[in-house]
Amino acid sequence: MEQYLFGIDVGGTTVKCGLFRRSGELLEKWEIPTRTEENGRQILPDVAVTIRCKIQERNLKKEEIAGVGIGVPGPVMESGEVPGAVNIHWGYKNVAGELTEALNLPVRVGNDANVAALGEMWAGGGRGASNLIMVTLGTGVGGGVIVNGKIVTGAHGAGGEIGHAIMEPAEEEACNCGNRGCLEQYASATGIVRLAKRYLAAEYPDGGTIQAPAWLCAEKLTARDVFDAYKDGDSAAETIVRRFADCLGRAMAFYACVTDPEVFVIGGGVSGAGEPLLEILGRYYRKYAFPACRDAGMVLAKLGNDAGIYGAARLVLCD
């Protein structure tokens, strides 16, 4: 009986690994370093070695293992090939082919943000739903779209690239992707700081050194500072958080017109703001949502950095 699954999450500095039961139970997790030198050529061999060692150590039989799922930080084709992944120095790589050959086990490959969404569906905030959208508010805004229990990969591996929805066509600054006015420019951790700095510049043309709240003038202002002030009832923070929530809530209402999810799962560092974040986001989402979609759920991600290994393991069970 194929009762074990491996879930591998390749990041820029470490490769997270997990051994799971088919039920979703995490039996063990560990990490190995990501060797990005020489165009990251050692990364997949290292993954194969650590999996083989774990199989030996636990004395698992081959027929007990359903397969290996792996999430990588780049676009992934349906075939399991990766055209390139900048963070780990990869050019084109046939991930499924290489790993299958090295391990002689079924291998499934997915984009890391998409895979995290699948993990949250399997064992996290979206448990029980088979249609969901995960919105990851980190340095950028990533995401994953799940329809009928499967990742929507898209024709160019860009399914779930929801951070690059254009929210403000009149924006003058460019996003990392080259376009202007992407959601990421307002709703990522960096985007929130940007909104705060814009607020400061507009409301306190003198730089705010005298009258602006001290937290707002801090040189190393973070999104967390903004949310902390918001929770304390600071009115400047309220304005900034409202602008953020208006933009993100409107984007989420837009996504809902496309795939009409049961639930949105909010993850990433910014989601550490917790319930007050969900509350204001829900308010703006409902303001803009098509009536039939207004009662979509909104929950916090639960798996944190483990979402990737959960989702990678779950990939093996998709078809």
Place this chain on the structure above:
Amino acid sequence: MEQYLFGIDVGGTTVKCGLFRRSGELLEKWEIPTRTEENGRQILPDVAVTIRCKIQERNLKKEEIAGVGIGVPGPVMESGEVPGAVNIHWGYKNVAGELTEALNLPVRVGNDANVAALGEMWAGGGRGASNLIMVTLGTGVGGGVIVNGKIVTGAHGAGGEIGHAIMEPAEEEACNCGNRGCLEQYASATGIVRLAKRYLAAEYPDGGTIQAPAWLCAEKLTARDVFDAYKDGDSAAETIVRRFADCLGRAMAFYACVTDPEVFVIGGGVSGAGEPLLEILGRYYRKYAFPACRDAGMVLAKLGNDAGIYGAARLVLCD
């Protein structure tokens, strides 16, 4: 061998019916009136009768028939139930249940706009693609989202309700759905006329009776008039069509961030404008699209009013 499929498309005045081969070949099509009286209680029995007659007439054997697909103008749950369909006077109706009982054949039910998208995938403009988005520019803006060859129905039957994406949060007039600034308010046939009237009012505050182009002042101005003038090189029409294309192209770029389709299929009355419409729409789409999605195809729908029966028949082959 189950080689025949029935495709039924229930509209407000007629029910379109088609008999298909599994290959997608349309063998025959016909219509019956939609009897909306008494809350449309006769509609499904009429459908059952016309199918039974066709089976007799053609002397088909039951085991030769793969099933019956039916598209209805309202939201449809995964179970084949319809909570209500205003245009045909239905309250709740278990469409799959009633028709299966009456015909003793497999029955699949879908929303008419979604089903049309499936039809275009099977035998129309989107042939060969399994990930596509259909945008239907009629009195309103409807649509259908297809992922991996299947309709994205959504948790509330609102998958593909792309006409209600909010494009202009500052809009003051309300959309039929109750929100303000929906795509439908700018990109439907009515929306285009609205853009034209706004242009007239802004550019010719006197009502334009003296200097505005005659076509623009016509009392019964249509979207077709706007596109005809556009093709003639009229500068007012160019401004209006650009506003339309900017709004719709931006919306399509947004959809692409969610499901990253291979191709967009443009249908509905407005698509009669043909290649010049695709050309300007493509230009604005690429302006706003996430780089990886920029080369998504853009084609005209091919099946016209038959998309519904094609798609309904194709529903039977899903799963």
